[in-house]
Amino acid sequence: MIKVSHLRKEFELSRQQKKELQTTADKALAVDDLSFECQPGKVFSLLGPNGAGKTTTLRMLSTILTPTSGEIEIAGIDAIKYPQEARAKIGFLTGSTGLYARLTPLEIIDYFAALYQVPFKEKEERKKYLFDLLNMNDFLQKRIGKLSTGMKQKVSICRTMIHNPEVVIFDEPTSGLDVITAENIIQLIRDCRDQGKTVIFSSHIMSEVDLLCDELAIVHKGKLKYRGQMSDFRQNMEASNLTEEFIRIVQH
């Protein structure tokens, strides 16, 4: 489960950033008083246009960034007080994540299993399960630099799931992927939900959200614009389709 209350994140602006943004302010507000809950066995979607604060929010949930204020609870752990313990419960996957090009998939998976301190027997079982599931056995010994985008994405998925996390965070996971490769991710999100994991994923593609999510939050300029069940969203929408309804809410 993920509990977020009154989350706020300010960034100090460098001289260069001030120049680029044409502002004299010393700080920029990326996330402003965000509160929501994600339940186990459900997919929670964070929807918003580019620059809405989705990535910043998910980076705070995964403890890469420290919030300016607010509270985060990950699987019952206070993520601000005990970030390392919280990280052990999280699997994090972003569309922009790179892999170590000079290592092989097997080496990467072993490396991350060691970082998550997965016991040997459990690691071997998880590896076998994931390699078979993702059909990875043919390229386990090849260097990442020589793999196709689809193969790399499979390695990223395997890396995210090797420690069987309770909470899975996806930050625009299908961004830049072709339909067939993106399908692997969509299937992974469904599997996570079916296994009773807490899933949160960010996207700016409404069709993807429609396909997967149970609960929805729309953010714009760091503020929460809408929060509710996906079924309620569909039922109560004022525009003719989901994308237009999303645009209407953001611009409102």
Add this chain to the structure above:
Amino acid sequence: MIFTIFKKELIDTLRDKRTMRTMLLIPLLVFPIMLTIFVNVSSSFEKKASEEKLKIGVWGDLGAKYWNQLNEMPNGLGKKELKSFEDSLALKKAIEEGEIELGLIVPKNEAELARTKQTIPLTWLFDASSVGRQERAESYMSYLTEKAETVRLKELGVDATKLHPLVPVYKNCASDKKMIGQLAGGILPYIFIAFGFIGCMYPAIDLFTGEKERGTIETLLTTPISRWQILVGKMLVIVSSGMLAATCALLGLFVSIEFLDIVHNEEILKIVHGILTPMFIISLFSLLLPLVVFFTGVMIPIAVYAKSFKEAQSIITPLNFVMVLPAMIGFFPGIELNAMTAAIPVVNIVLATKELISGTLSFGYYAISLGIMLLLATLAIVVSYKQFGKEARILN
């Protein structure tokens, strides 16, 4: 956990061709190649110089006397060919045009000066822009002087030994080891600094800026390990690379001395072998280690700050000159390790290494040098940790 990171980063680094080139290949080959070229070129020059037949022009009414003496001169002083000239202007012109290499002008009153037991000025003409001409003239002159002195002393009936009541005997009390240390010892710390720095450079950029650029740092930061563990794991790889590069360069130098036949003096070879004791190597590495940690600590904040490999490289490369410049101190004789120089970072390591080779390193100055470098290395680690902890720095 630190070992897990260290192991992975080491494998990753060792598979990077660019790093391998700067860390192993170049340091290992630079001295054998450089010294082979140097020895071949210098021996070919020496051979050419010893075989070169110098054309000497002689002018003067009584030139014949010196002509004969020059002709009798042993070839050990250099091969020569004599040519007579009608006037001094033609002699000068011939040197300017490269027709002859040396010109000897014998004064017109030479016979009179000789008869009256006066000094006879012999003028040598040469082109100073050609290396070794003056030296050749000097060696011929001392031959002629010796001959003339013997004749004159005989005429005067004077015993040569009675003319020289004092004969200086200069004796060098410094051991050969000390001499080698002071005169050639500067090269070793220079190798340390130059290759230690280059060895650290690419891994530092690759493991921090590179990881940011490739987008792998974000994933690493989501794992349940602390940032200081990541930092230490990566730092150990960079330090190892620097040490390895410096070691390879030393190994290259040792192989060159041992197998390339560049040191012909048996005594020097014996001394070099005597210097290379396990204790010497341990002491040497104890000086190298804090220096490399210091380099690493300087590079990490830059690598963390830089947004791209290019940017990091453009900042660190000029820094190389700043670090290597104090290493030049080692090439100047006379600058010693004392309370003041032991407190100057980098310079202290250079001088301490030199004195270590000479066998004159005092424990007190060694401790000060080591202490200063350890202090700086610690400071550099703290700065690195602070930079690595900054959110704005580690995420592009």
